Amino acid sequence: xASWPIxxxxxxxxxxxxxxxxxxxxxxxxxxxNQLELTGEAYKQGVVIGGSPDMTTARFLxxxxxxxxxxxxxxxxxxxxHQSFEVAFSVPVYIVMGLxxxxxxxxxxxxxxxxxxxxxxxxPVDSGIICRSVQTEIYHSLAVARRQTSVSEETSSExxxxxxxxxxxxxxxxxxxxxxxxxxxxxxxxxMAPLAHLNLYEEDGDLxxxxxxxxxxxxxEAELTSTGSASPEAIPLKDLNGNPxxxxxxxxxxxxxxxxxxxxxxxx
Amino acid sequence: MIPTxxxxxxxxxxxxxxxxxxxxxxxxxxxxxxxxxxxxxMMGGWGAISPYLYAVIIVIAGYLxxxxxxxxxQRMDRPGITTHTITVMQKIVFYLIIGxxxxxxxxxxxxxxxxxxxxxxxxxxxxxxxxQTSVSNVISGIFLLFDRPxxxxxxxxxxxxxxxxxxxxxxxxxxxxxxxxxxxIPNEALxxxxxxxxxxxxxxRIDISVTVSQEADLARVRELLLSVMREHVSVLDxxxxxxxxxxxxxxxxxxIARVWVLSSEFVQIRSDLTTSVIELLKSEGIPRPRQxxxxxxx
Numbered sequence: 035x036a037s038w039p040i041x042x043x044x045x046x047x048x049x050x051x052x053x054x055x056x057x058x059x060x061x062x063x064x065x066x067x068n069q070l071e072l073t074g075e076a077y078k079q080g081v082v083i084g085g086s087p088d089m090t091t092a093r094f095l096x097x098x099x100x101x102x103x104x105x106x107x108x109x110x111x112x113x114x115x116h117q118s119f120e121v122a123f124s125v126p127v128y129i130v131m132g133l134x135x136x137x138x139x140x141x142x143x144x145x146x147x148x149x150x151x152x153x154x155x156x157x158p159v160d161s162g163i164i165c166r167s168v169q170t171e172i173y174h175s176l177a178v179a180r181r182q183t184s185v186s187e188e189t190s191s192e193x194x195x196x197x198x199x200x201x202x203x204x205x206x207x208x209x210x211x212x213x214x215x216x217x218x219x220x221x222x223x224x225x226m227a228p229l230a231h232l233n234l235y236e237e238d239g240d241l242x243x244x245x246x247x248x249x250x251x252x253x254x255e256a257e258l259t260s261t262g263s264a265s266p267e268a269i270p271l272k273d274l275n276g277n278p279x280x281x282x283x284x285x286x287x288x289x290x291x292x293x294x295x296x297x298x299x300x301x302x
Numbered sequence: 303m304i305p306t307x308x309x310x311x312x313x314x315x316x317x318x319x320x321x322x323x324x325x326x327x328x329x330x331x332x333x334x335x336x337x338x339x340x341x342x343x344m345m346g347g348w349g350a351i352s353p354y355l356y357a358v359i360i361v362i363a364g365y366l367x368x369x370x371x372x373x374x375x376q377r378m379d380r381p382g383i384t385t386h387t388i389t390v391m392q393k394i395v396f397y398l399i400i401g402x403x404x405x406x407x408x409x410x411x412x413x414x415x416x417x418x419x420x421x422x423x424x425x426x427x428x429x430x431x432x433x434q435t436s437v438s439n440v441i442s443g444i445f446l447l448f449d450r451p452x453x454x455x456x457x458x459x460x461x462x463x464x465x466x467x468x469x470x471x472x473x474x475x476x477x478x479x480x481x482x483x484x485x486x487i488p489n490e491a492l493x494x495x496x497x498x499x500x501x502x503x504x505x506x507r508i509d510i511s512v513t514v515s516q517e518a519d520l521a522r523v524r525e526l527l528l529s530v531m532r533e534h535v536s537v538l539d540x541x542x543x544x545x546x547x548x549x550x551x552x553x554x555x556x557x558i559a560r561v562w563v564l565s566s567e568f569v570q571i572r573s574d575l576t577t578s579v580i581e582l583l584k585s586e587g588i589p590r591p592r593q594x595x596x597x598x599x600x
Contacts, residue, residue: 104540154540155562160503164564167539224540 364403554591
């Protein structure tokens with residue numbers, strides 16, 4: 035059964051709706067036919083959202099965001115020469131809220147980011163790329179990663195107030211095959227995942243991304259390519275209006291050092 | 303025998319000259335001529351003033367065309383074309399059109415281009431002496447436009463002036479300071495000055511110098527400083543925050559807390575971190591040095 039999108043009926047004028055999204059309590063109050071007010075801990079000043087009287091539903095979808103993600107595995111990854119192996123790890127997701135109706139379509143309104151995903155620089159300080167960063171457990175297979183990150187269906191319900199998929203959305207699982215094309219063993223301390231170029235898939239309530247292949251071309255260079263869905267049964271998530279999402283999945287070449295952790299050598 | 307070379311010489315031909323145009327006498331004015339007709343007659347008739355009128359029309363048309371062209375260029379909004387590039391293109395197109403219009407206008411009133419070029423050399427020497435500073439500024443302006451030590455919209459510091467570049471003109475450039483004053487800096491001065499450009503890189507390092515008493519537990523202070531920096535949501539995880547022991551002075555031990563942040567958030571985060579460091583060290587009861595405690599290195 036597909037968990038996404040999650041549709042919640044908007045309150046009538048003068049009424050309000052309490053929601054828990056990404057561990058943040060928010061309140062959606064319909065102040066008039068064509069105005070909604072969003073308040074909560076993260077929105078202390080309040081956000082007034084314009085709309086129309088036929089705006090009847092709030093639709094929620096997970097998203098990977100637009101910034102690349104710099105993943106620091108908690109365990110050391112060592113890939114011997116001419117060897118390959120597969121690992122999986124979790125990627126935090128954003129929750130996108132759209133407003134509209136089934137007949138008139140939905141418009142993207144606001145993104146709810148994960149609780150804390152700090153930023154990091156990938157590459158030298160004069161020309162690096164700003165990414166989100168996460169320190170994550172490395173699982174030895176996609177199945178193990180899915181078991182560890184899945185949300186129990188038993189606790190889920192159709193009402194928005196207690197929907198576990200909204201309050202604590204499961205992170206997406208990213209499976210990656212590491213291939214060392216050199217003859218030397220190589221350490222991998224970080225992986226840069228170009229999330230804007232990846233699709234989200236769903237299978238049994240679990241979120242998956244594209245399967246990636248990281249070819250280690252040398253000590254300073256790696257190439258990432260997407261090889262489609264991580265699982266043949268997974269269904270690609272569509273956009274707010276139910277249209278398929280098409281992402282640019284050209285190979286990404288990383289010319290910077292994926293092996294070394296930047297620190298004293300970069301400006302200190 | 304010495305060969306005799308016979309040179310056949312031809313008498314020089316007289317230079318081809320065009321006979322001077324004979325002045326056509328204007329017909330006498332009728333007694334009931336209007337003021338305009340009298341004025342025209344006084345200036346030598348329509349034939350005499352029409353080239354000047356055409357020249358004026360050419361200059362005005364050139365100016366309008368140059369203005370329209372710069373407006374069209376200003377509306378170019380394509381990825382990869384910066385405001386700086388648009389400004390350079392505007393200036394080149396404007397001065398090319400204006401220059402061409404002037405040359406056309408001068409030709410219309412009978413000034414030959416060759417004569418103009420010959421005169422230009424003399425004029426250049428004269429102008430160079432008379433307006434040395436202006437010429438220097440113009441040349442500096444051209445260098446600034448093409449060398450691009452900064453672009454329009456960059457935050458720069460020139461001597462004591464810190465602000466955002468508003469425009470780069472031929473004679474001077476305008477910088478708007480953060481207290482909303484517009485400072486006009488001659489291009490020559492800009493070219494000679496040391497310019498710090500804060501907009502070229504997207505990340506900057508903040509160094510917070512913390513002095514604690516020599517009796518303080520340095521490992522504990524180090525941990526506290528690292529925790530403050532890691533907790534701030536806008537501090538970059540990579541390059542990772544670091545705390546280094548700098549030196550020991552009479553007043554205490556100087557530690558330097560270093561973090562990397564986005565350039566656009568530098569001032570706010572520096573303020574946040576300095577406040578957090580002071581409050582945390584106070585609340586944790588870290589012994590203070592005698593004279594000073596914490597300051598941010600500029």
